[in-house]
Amino acid sequence: APVSLWIDDDEIELRPATGLWGGTVPETEKRLREELGGDELVQIACIGPAGERLNKMACITAGHYREFGRGGCGSVMGSKNLKAIVIEGDSSFKIPESKDYPSLFEEVYTKLTGKDMMKYHDIGTPINMAVLNELMMLPIRNLQRTTDQGMAGISGEKFADDVLLRNGACAGCPVGCIHIGFVRERFQKEHRYIYRQVSYDHEPIFAVGAMLSVENPFEVLAIIDISEKMGLDVMSAGVALAWATEATEKRIISKSETVVPLSFGDSEGYKQAMLNLGMGTNEFYRILAQGTLKAAEHYGGQDYACVLGQEMAGYATGEVYFASQALGFRHSHLDSGGYSYDQKETSKDVAKAVDSLIKDEQDRVLLTSMVACLFARGVYTDELLASCLKVVGYDYLAGNLESVSLNIQGLRWKNRFATGFAPEKLSIPKRFYEITTAKGPLDGAFLDTLKTEYCKAIRGFDPDTRKSEDQAS
Amino acid sequence: APVSLWIDDDEIELRPATGLWGGTVPETEKRLREELGGDELVQIACIGPAGERLNKMACITAGHYREFGRGGCGSVMGSKNLKAIVIEGDSSFKIPESKDYPSLFEEVYTKLTGKDMMKYHDIGTPINMAVLNELMMLPIRNLQRTTDQGMAGISGEKFADDVLLRNGACAGCPVGCIHIGFVRERFQKEHRYIYRQVSYDHEPIFAVGAMLSVENPFEVLAIIDISEKMGLDVMSAGVALAWATEATEKRIISKSETVVPLSFGDSEGYKQAMLNLGMGTNEFYRILAQGTLKAAEHYGGQDYACVLGQEMAGYATGEVYFASQALGFRHSHLDSGGYSYDQKETSKDVAKAVDSLIKDEQDRVLLTSMVACLFARGVYTDELLASCLKVVGYDYLAGNLESVSLNIQGLRWKNRFATGFAPEKLSIPKRFYEITTAKGPLDGAFLDTLKTEYCKAIRGFDPDTRKSEDQAS
Incomplete structure (x- = not known):
């Protein structure tokens, strides 16, 4: 039966997690936080539906906005019926008493907040989108192109100007490169929305923006959001959907496999496809969940499977x-x-x-x-x-x-x-x-x-x- | 000395509020809620800097998103050094035992959620912006026009599509006409934002959108936001700034009065001017705070002071x-x-x-x-x-x-x-x-x-x- 693992300074405990099984990543975190009663210092690492289904692209989500992705570690937790790990640390480290520590701290701090790092403070890692596009080094449209005017729509600058809400940082980092935007989703014909905060970085924008030719930052964030709800590594998943789109264009697969129509630039289809990939809704998506190369072995189209060991990163x-x-x-x-x-x-x-x-x-x-x-x-x-x-x-x-x-x-x-x-x-x-x-x-x-x-x-x-x-x- | 008035079922109490004096409306609410320790059923009515300064356009803000504006009631509280009223009701009403009550309730509910009311559910009161503009009945650019293509940018539909985040309702109302959008404000050269939720309606959009020729919904919301922080009635304040803009064009007043340049369509100037009006930063803004007609008596420009007793509403x-x-x-x-x-x-x-x-x-x-x-x-x-x-x-x-x-x-x-x-x-x-x-x-x-x-x-x-x-x- 599904369990969660609770760790604090003194003990380790497995608790039943049957009620959590099946939940998306945000749902799982929310329920665990409710159980905890609002202790904000707790850290939660968990998997989503993709990890439960042993999807080879499943990641482990830690701290809501960060994924331990690439390589399918989420399916390792899934294979052990381990939905979540909850860590309640309450010790602290003593700062060394020597005077060298504060002066060294200041040296590191000054260098960290110096000129070179501040591009990550300002625009974040997506600062590279425009640079790589300019250099003809950005993988676009399943690597059919390395530069494209449309990519101006999803540059880091565009994200920072249009969708950025706030910034985050790994513990104690003064740079704060984590950039968090917002997504609205209309859930009624009448204008009723739910909205969520979604973090973004160069690689996710490359994977479901550039590779899928989606040129609107809000749409890119919406696809990232679904990938993260499913607990999928968004790089692998995006590249997989890019392959599936080209395979559709080349009539190797059709709507009977993909269920929803896949077409470069069409974000609505990609949102549905991402959900299908996470949930493994049919044979096609379950095969794709074994990796793009596995799917290409099965259906053909190896030539344009953008896999270098695993689905490629955002650098051509x-x-x-x-x-x-x-x-x-x-x-x-x-x-x-x-x-x-x-x-x-x-x-x-x-x-x-x-x-x-x-x-x-x-x-x-x-x-x-x-x-x-x-x-x-x-x-x-x-x-x-x-x-x-x-x-x-x-x-x-x-x-x-x-x-x-x-x-x-x-x-x-x-x-x-x-x-x-x-x-x-x-x-x-x-x-x-x-x-x-x-x-x-x-x-x-x-x-x-x-x-x-x-x-x-x-x-x-x-x-x-x-x-x-x-x-x- | 400033006080707040606390009312619950059994007692009424005046508490010192020196620490609250000077605070904006959201700051005041936040501090009072902190004092209350998170009791969400409490209702707070308070004034902002405008009310404290006896600005004749000052409103009383109740429940964060609703203003008891028009007529300057906020300055009545201000004149009594009363910063806030906190009401902690904890009784409940008994529903009548007769069978007529539930059936009548259902009748009212059915009619309320019928076709006519649902335009307020969907788009909200700003549904009227496009209608009035179409009919040549929308006051625009200090009532120099009654229709203008640019108003398509701030129609209710545009707000609902672009800036709406969520909806609210007065107690128990199934229509939920309160529409709440979001505003981002960049506070550093590097992309760092604060963001807030701001409610909108036909009249505020008329007053600081149409009357000021500001045609971008996010900019309109940003001006409303400042008005609400100051505790100003946004209708009166918007019409007052529209008069001041035309008076500037006609060289009756100049930058030595307005401090910031006022020009139709220029939202940056209006944000600063709204702040100046709320804070009463110089003689001009203190005279304008007595009402647009008073200012026109002083500086001239009565002919285009859009005042019908008080600053006009959004219907021409x-x-x-x-x-x-x-x-x-x-x-x-x-x-x-x-x-x-x-x-x-x-x-x-x-x-x-x-x-x-x-x-x-x-x-x-x-x-x-x-x-x-x-x-x-x-x-x-x-x-x-x-x-x-x-x-x-x-x-x-x-x-x-x-x-x-x-x-x-x-x-x-x-x-x-x-x-x-x-x-x-x-x-x-x-x-x-x-x-x-x-x-x-x-x-x-x-x-x-x-x-x-x-x-x-x-x-x-x-x-x-x-x-x-x-x-x-």
């Missing part, structure tokens, strides 16, 4: 990014700096690109392991990070950042291969070879060589060798 | 309405059926028009005395009203509706004359003579005769004579 920057997403870790586009390398480097030096991916990963795994914000990676230089660790008493870590991060990196790959990951077998769908970016038409030969060499590099990754290399250099 | 229907508003009771345009007579009757029969005003008033004073909704006057026929009164035990009232209402009507006029009202002395400003409506150019001679005859009719009003007339007919 070029060969290095595609190779790294296809073979690398893919929790987020931020897991590897490939998207950034493409934008900065025009040479086609394979060795240099692969080396950059491997080295860049080293910094990112360290920050990720510390639950630090990757947007702030420019602030947390090795030196500053070491000072921060030292001031809270982690002297060993502070003195051995490089070997610690290489060890993490090594363990990641080792574990991945041990659990069956075979990068040699992966192929990149044809669509990715067809695009044109700011760098010109995609270079297929370069992409293929990168794939081969990156594959070798991660297969042969050895922390100890790299350590001696670093010491030698 | 013609001669009968203008005569009745100028001389009659003016709490609301609904206090007399003149606006409706103009729309139905094209003849220029003075006796017929005056008789209609007097007779129509008879029905309205009865409903008003019962705190019934005047929108529902078509539902509450004399027969149905008598049945309603009977079923709750008011047999005498039920059997004597006509003489009771004539008595109320007689007492109203008697009291008004006794307290100094001299209708003979009132003149109607030139602007009202200059308009064209669906009935053609305004007929000045007809208006003047109506004024003379209506004056005679109310001066000579005698309930006893009318009773015998009614019995004779």
Whole structure:
């Protein structure tokens, strides 16, 4: 029977959750909060109907506006009949007594609120929508285009001007990049509305805006809202619906599969389709819930399934990014700096690109392991990070950042291969070879060589060798 | 020292309210609710900065979204240093045990939710904006026009489609005509907003939309919001700013008086001006706070001061309405059926028009005395009203509706004359003579005769004579 898991400082308890099963994410949170009687410090992580149905795109929603998505972790909770995790922490951390702490805090604070981060304060991550569109690097209309005038309608600036209501922040962050807009839904012929607050970011806007050619920010938010109610990873779900739309255009599937008509730009159909995908209402949506690639294997249309291991992220920057997403870790586009390398480097030096991916990963795994914000990676230089660790008493870590991060990196790959990951077998769908970016038409030969060499590099990754290399250099 | 008045079933108490003095209406309500600890059944009536400053346009705000405006009652509270009245009722009424009550209730309910009332359920009172504009009967740009294409931007339908969030209702009403939209206000260069819910109706939209030529619903709501924070009657305040704008155009006043530039259609200026009017920031705004006519006496521009006793309501229907508003009771345009007579009757029969005003008033004073909704006057026929009164035990009232209402009507006029009202002395400003409506150019001679005859009719009003007339007919 369904359960919820309650954790506080002293005990862990499983409680029956039969009454919660079947509820959407907001309903589940609301009922749990009622049970709690208004204790706002409680944190809730839960799944929606998608996770209950073992949808491979199901996410875990934590803190209402944030999804632990990508990779289907919501279905892991679903498979265990675990609807929600409620954490009631009531301890506090003591601030170190040394004078170094306040001065270091101020240094980090000043750098965090400096010029570079404030674009996330102002417009938020969707600041990238207009930039990528301008650069011909935004995946649009199931990656049939990389730039489109219509995308001006869903730029970050447009969202901030038209739909933004308020901002949020992860605990204590002065940047506050979480942008929350509002959605109205008419539920009667006479003008009666319900309204909800919905958070937005670059990736959701890419996935159900750009990829579906929906050009109105309120409509984009409305589709995101349904995805989040269902507990779906909106990136995977949006890309899946983009594939389904092109498959409809190419008459591989029809309304007998999709139930509602799917057509680029038609947000009404997408709202219904998102609901169907979350609820798994027919065989088609249940197959699509296994992933776009699975659906393409079943119905055809693999060439334009925009899947790089999992459904693509919102960056069509070029060969290095595609190779790294296809073979690398893919929790987020931020897991590897490939998207950034493409934008900065025009040479086609394979060795240099692969080396950059491997080295860049080293910094990112360290920050990720510390639950630090990757947007702030420019602030947390090795030196500053070491000072921060030292001031809270982690002297060993502070003195051995490089070997610690290489060890993490090594363990990641080792574990991945041990659990069956075979990068040699992966192929990149044809669509990715067809695009044109700011760098010109995609270079297929370069992409293929990168794939081969990156594959070798991660297969042969050895922390100890790299350590001696670093010491030698 | 400032006080608040607390009333519950058993006691009445004056409490110090020094800390509340100076607060806007929403601030005052919020602090009182905090003091109450969340008892939602409490009702609060309070004044804002305008009432404290004895602004003649100050209203009393009750239940956050409803203003007891027109006539400056807010300044009466202000003059007594009374910031708020808090009513904590906790008794209930017993429903009569007879079977007639439920069946009568159902009859009233069915009629109330019938076709005629549902326009107020759907679009609300602003349903009239488009109708009046179509008919050339909407006062626009300080009554320089009675129709204007731009008004399509602030029709009731446009508000319902674009800004409506939710609906409210007076206690127990199934129609729910209260329409509440939302306003966002950017308070930082970076996109940071505060947002509030603001109710809207025909008259506020007329006053700060049509009269000021502001054609965007979000901007109209933002100006209403400031008026309500200040505790100003938005109708009086809007018409006053419309006069000030025309006076600016005609160079009677300048920026040295208005501080902010006033220009038709420029909502930014109007937001600042509304704040200045509420706060009485300089001599000009303090004089304007005595009423538009007072300001026109001081600065000139009487011809286009749109004042009929008090600042006009949102109906430019013609001669009968203008005569009745100028001389009659003016709490609301609904206090007399003149606006409706103009729309139905094209003849220029003075006796017929005056008789209609007097007779129509008879029905309205009865409903008003019962705190019934005047929108529902078509539902509450004399027969149905008598049945309603009977079923709750008011047999005498039920059997004597006509003489009771004539008595109320007689007492109203008697009291008004006794307290100094001299209708003979009132003149109607030139602007009202200059308009064209669906009935053609305004007929000045007809208006003047109506004024003379209506004056005679109310001066000579005698309930006893009318009773015998009614019995004779």
